[in-house]
Every structure is written in structure tokens, then in C-alpha cells.
Amino acid sequence: MSKERSHGIIIDKVSRDLMIIRYDDTTTKYFEALWEIPEGVTYNAYLLVDDDATILFDSWKKGLENDFLNALSSVIDIRDLDYVVIHHMESDHSGSIKALYEKNPDITFIGHPMTNKLLRSLYGISPRFRAVKDGEILSTRNYQLMFIHVPWLHWPETMVTYIPQIKTLLTCDVFGAYTIPKSVFIEDLSDEYVFSMRKYFANIIGFYRDNVIKNLDKVLTITKGDIEIIAPAHGAVIKGDLVRKAIDLYREFALKTPVNRKIVVAYSSMYGFVDGIMNHVTQVLSDWGFNVSSYRFTDKERAGIGDLIGDANNALGIVLGISTYDTEPFPLMDYVINLLIKKLRGGKPILLITDYGWGDVVLKHVKARLEKAGFTVIDAISVNGVPTKDDLNKIDIALQSFKQAMTQ
Known part of the structure; x- marks a missing residue:
């Protein structure tokens, strides 16, 4: 007492x-x-x-x-x-x-x-x-x-x-x-x-x-x-x-030992385009038996960044979905990327998906930053607006590679 x-x-x-x-x-x-x-x-x-x-x-x-x-x-x-x-x-x-x-x-x-x-x-x-x-x-x-x-x-x-x-x-x-x-x-x-x-x-x-x-x-x-x-x-x-x-x-x-088959999915979606893509990604990973934690930055939801970084620390892998904003990564996702680089210091497989309207300018820049920091980018895919069947097929193939990288 x-x-x-x-x-x-x-x-x-x-x-x-x-x-x-x-x-x-x-x-x-x-x-x-x-x-x-x-x-x-x-x-x-x-x-x-x-x-x-x-x-x-x-x-x-x-x-x-x-x-x-x-x-x-x-x-x-x-x-x-x-x-x-x-x-x-x-x-x-x-x-x-x-x-x-x-x-x-x-x-x-x-x-x-x-x-x-x-x-x-x-x-x-x-x-x-x-x-x-x-x-x-x-x-x-x-x-x-x-x-x-x-x-x-x-x-x-x-x-x-x-x-x-x-x-x-x-x-x-x-x-x-x-x-x-x-x-x-x-x-x-x-x-x-x-x-x-x-x-x-x-x-x-x-x-x-x-x-x-x-x-x-x-x-x-x-x-x-x-x-x-x-x-x-x-x-x-x-x-x-x-x-x-x-x-x-x-x-x-x-x-950063992986635990509980954890995968962290973090993304921004201003008008629902990335949200639709990441819902598909989350469903596929969940169907494969992974424990998926989603962190969203949308017009209705703002994830706790401290929780995100904590969860990512011992995740098997990370999926990032990034919308394009003024020719750059969406600001909150840019901030998340900086913190992942600073606090995790690499060592995790990442699947990178970007979405753009009129200019595909974000993907290569973000991929280079992550790789320089020691992350392994399994695949990097850019989508123009609403994903086509071909886009979804590329994402499914990338997910297979992502799965393989995490289960080796």
C-alpha cells in the first residue's frame, strides 16, 4: 500500500x-x-x-x-x-x-x-x-x-x-x-x-x-x-x-529483432487514392497471416507518430504509401521517413508505393533516401491516380517479393 x-x-x-x-x-x-x-x-x-x-x-x-x-x-x-x-x-x-x-x-x-x-x-x-x-x-x-x-x-x-x-x-x-x-x-x-x-x-x-x-x-x-x-x-x-x-x-x-510477424503500413491519402491501394495491400498481407498495423494520415485520421516509430522498431518490414504534394512527398510522410531514418537507422525491408497526379517526381527521391540510410527497398512502384489492373498486378508481384524477403 x-x-x-x-x-x-x-x-x-x-x-x-x-x-x-x-x-x-x-x-x-x-x-x-x-x-x-x-x-x-x-x-x-x-x-x-x-x-x-x-x-x-x-x-x-x-x-x-x-x-x-x-x-x-x-x-x-x-x-x-x-x-x-x-x-x-x-x-x-x-x-x-x-x-x-x-x-x-x-x-x-x-x-x-x-x-x-x-x-x-x-x-x-x-x-x-x-x-x-x-x-x-x-x-x-x-x-x-x-x-x-x-x-x-x-x-x-x-x-x-x-x-x-x-x-x-x-x-x-x-x-x-x-x-x-x-x-x-x-x-x-x-x-x-x-x-x-x-x-x-x-x-x-x-x-x-x-x-x-x-x-x-x-x-x-x-x-x-x-x-x-x-x-x-x-x-x-x-x-x-x-x-x-x-x-x-x-x-x-x-x-530491432522482428516479433509477432509484425508489418507496419504507414501512408498518406488526401483524396482516397492511396487509401484504396493500401487497403488492398493490408488485406493481402493479413491473408498471408502477418500481423499488420496501419498508420494513416488522411482527412479523417491522423496516426500517432510515436506509436508508429515504436511499432516499426521490431517489425518484420514496412510498407510506405506516399501521396505527392507540391512535387514532394506529402509533408507528414516526409516527416515519418525522416524519423524512421533517424531512429531506426536502417535494417528493415521496405515496400514503397507512391501516387501522383500530374508528375511522377517523388519515387526515385524517396527510394534513394531510404537506401542511403540502410533500408532495403524491395520494390518501388508509382501509381498515377486510381490504380489500374496493371498497377495492382505490379503491386501483387511486389508483395510476393516483400513476403519472400521477410520469410527467408
């Missing part, structure tokens, strides 16, 4: 002397002012109270300073706070730092050597600061806090903290998820929760995926894999048998 749960705030024990202080954000509609999050998101700070030291790990989003100070003050006297560990300086985690410093200028802030400069540039403060080396340990009476640098997950100064006495890894963005879990601990890695983890990974960490496996292996080597609790800054705390499953999932996310 939570010690406190009111006004979107949860304060509860995680393990012995470690406590979570969580804020449930239902008002932010676009995470990082970019990603649609109708499911909401949490900001998780953690507090370790030992006999001789009180240590806070991260805080809440900028703009929630008063709420955070009030929540923290319900547990401790802020004047008794000895250390604040900063795992990552982005403002959804560091937003209350200045307010904490103003309440208690005797706090020692702990972070990566780069963090001190960011404290000055982002918040205009120069507090007591301890820059920790990779693998450095801070000892209190009953605990040892090991700080492990995990650069580019997802900023260069990101680090995690391992506490061997409670076998807990505090991970900030790593292992994070969107959504607002009903409880502090996740009871099962359900399809819904895995989707929220994958979406968060693809949206936020995906650009830096080349660093994920080496940093994950580094952490597991240093900790000898002796981890029973993962405490991220977004989403639920993961414990017990689910820890290994979560680690395996993170490898799956980083490697």
Missing part, C-alpha cells in the same frame, strides 16, 4: 531504505514537445535514507518544482538532504535541482564530469559538485553506491547507479516506459506495457541504439548480473523474474 497517493503523487517503498517519489503526468500531450503520449508518463525520483546520509536520485520535470518540494518535504526535512545524484541532466529529471539548491545550498550534487557545466548553463547555479569517475563508489554506513557511466543513453553524461546491498539498478531513461502504471511495481510485462517500453525506447533512445548493447553488457559485467530491481525514471519499477525479461527486451529493442 502506498504511503501517499494523492493529486497524481505516489510515495512508496521500493526496498528497505529506498523510496520512490513519483508524479503521474496526465497533462503533457507531447513528450519532448514532439511525441504524442495520450497514455501519460511518470517522473520517478528515488530517495535513500541511511543512518548517516540521505541521498536523492533525480527529481521531476521543470515546472513541477513546488509539487516536488512538497512531496519530498513530506518524507524528510530538505535541510537534511546530503546528496543529489544526477543521472541525466535533461529537464524532465533535473527540473527541481535549482529549487533544491535554494532550499539547501549545503547539498552536494553528484554526476558525470560534464554535468557541472550543464548545471550552470541550464539553471544558472554553481552548487557543491562531486564529479564521479566511471565505477567510482560512494559509501554510506550500510550501502555502497557505484556510479557507472553509460554515455549516449541518451545524452553523453548519462550514468546509472548500482546498489549491491539491495541489488538495485537505478537507470533514469534506460528501461523507461510511457504510460501511468496502476502501481509502483509492474506485475507482468504484458503486451501493452512492452509496447510502451518499445515506443519509449524507439522515440528517445533509438538514435543512440549503437551504444545500447555495449553499455548494457558493461553494466551486467560490472554488476555480475546480480540485479533484482530496476528502478527507471519513467514507468514502473521492475523486480524479480521480470528483470531478466526486461534486459532481454532491451536487447531486442536495440537489435
Whole structure:
């Protein structure tokens, strides 16, 4: 049972002397002012109270300073706070730092050597600061806090903290998820929760995926894999048998391993021409037993781009249907293509279909962009308006090649 749960705030024990202080954000509609999050998101700070030291790990989003100070003050006297560990300086985690410093200028802030400069540039403060080396340990009476640098997950100064006495890894963005879990601990890695983890990974960490496996292996080597609790800054705390499953999932996310015979179909259709084509494509793929997720940009529907990128991360393949707009790809699909290139970084088979009115100018340009980014374009077909029987025949042949590429 939570010690406190009111006004979107949860304060509860995680393990012995470690406590979570969580804020449930239902008002932010676009995470990082970019990603649609109708499911909401949490900001998780953690507090370790030992006999001789009180240590806070991260805080809440900028703009929630008063709420955070009030929540923290319900547990401790802020004047008794000895250390604040900063795992990552982005403002959804560091937003209350200045307010904490103003309440208690005797706090020692702990972070990566780069963090001190960011404290000055982002918040205009120069507090007591301890820059920790990779693998450095801070000892209190009953605990040892090991700080492990995990650069580019997802900023260069990101680090995690391992506490061997409670076998807990505090991970900030790593292992994070969107959504607002009903409880502090996740009871099962359900399809819904895995989707929220994958979406968060693809949206936020995906650009830096080349660093994920080496940093994950580094952490597991240093900790000898002796981890029973993962405490991220977004989403639920993961414990017990689910820890290994979560680690395996993170490898799956980083490697873009295909799951569930998933195919992502994304398209724009201003007047229904592309819509008709993609309905045909979706029906054929579904008849073949693929699990098809469609993301549409039409005059009646606008897909969630964050969901799309998350789904595409572990898809077998992607079908793109692009209408022509002012001699260029339809703007929202152009945006989707840019994000697929940036966040997935290639490695997926793609079937490309474009539709045009008076000029066939988009196909070659888009195909070249995708191939340069490392995607394999199985086929690229342009249709002039309403598809003819010959067009549909070409699309069916292309779908056969697409199917073969995904089932080899």
C-alpha cells in the first residue's frame, strides 16, 4: 500500500531504505514537445535514507518544482538532504535541482564530469559538485553506491547507479516506459506495457541504439548480473523474474529483432487514392497471416507518430504509401521517413508505393533516401491516380517479393 497517493503523487517503498517519489503526468500531450503520449508518463525520483546520509536520485520535470518540494518535504526535512545524484541532466529529471539548491545550498550534487557545466548553463547555479569517475563508489554506513557511466543513453553524461546491498539498478531513461502504471511495481510485462517500453525506447533512445548493447553488457559485467530491481525514471519499477525479461527486451529493442510477424503500413491519402491501394495491400498481407498495423494520415485520421516509430522498431518490414504534394512527398510522410531514418537507422525491408497526379517526381527521391540510410527497398512502384489492373498486378508481384524477403 502506498504511503501517499494523492493529486497524481505516489510515495512508496521500493526496498528497505529506498523510496520512490513519483508524479503521474496526465497533462503533457507531447513528450519532448514532439511525441504524442495520450497514455501519460511518470517522473520517478528515488530517495535513500541511511543512518548517516540521505541521498536523492533525480527529481521531476521543470515546472513541477513546488509539487516536488512538497512531496519530498513530506518524507524528510530538505535541510537534511546530503546528496543529489544526477543521472541525466535533461529537464524532465533535473527540473527541481535549482529549487533544491535554494532550499539547501549545503547539498552536494553528484554526476558525470560534464554535468557541472550543464548545471550552470541550464539553471544558472554553481552548487557543491562531486564529479564521479566511471565505477567510482560512494559509501554510506550500510550501502555502497557505484556510479557507472553509460554515455549516449541518451545524452553523453548519462550514468546509472548500482546498489549491491539491495541489488538495485537505478537507470533514469534506460528501461523507461510511457504510460501511468496502476502501481509502483509492474506485475507482468504484458503486451501493452512492452509496447510502451518499445515506443519509449524507439522515440528517445533509438538514435543512440549503437551504444545500447555495449553499455548494457558493461553494466551486467560490472554488476555480475546480480540485479533484482530496476528502478527507471519513467514507468514502473521492475523486480524479480521480470528483470531478466526486461534486459532481454532491451536487447531486442536495440537489435530491432522482428516479433509477432509484425508489418507496419504507414501512408498518406488526401483524396482516397492511396487509401484504396493500401487497403488492398493490408488485406493481402493479413491473408498471408502477418500481423499488420496501419498508420494513416488522411482527412479523417491522423496516426500517432510515436506509436508508429515504436511499432516499426521490431517489425518484420514496412510498407510506405506516399501521396505527392507540391512535387514532394506529402509533408507528414516526409516527416515519418525522416524519423524512421533517424531512429531506426536502417535494417528493415521496405515496400514503397507512391501516387501522383500530374508528375511522377517523388519515387526515385524517396527510394534513394531510404537506401542511403540502410533500408532495403524491395520494390518501388508509382501509381498515377486510381490504380489500374496493371498497377495492382505490379503491386501483387511486389508483395510476393516483400513476403519472400521477410520469410527467408
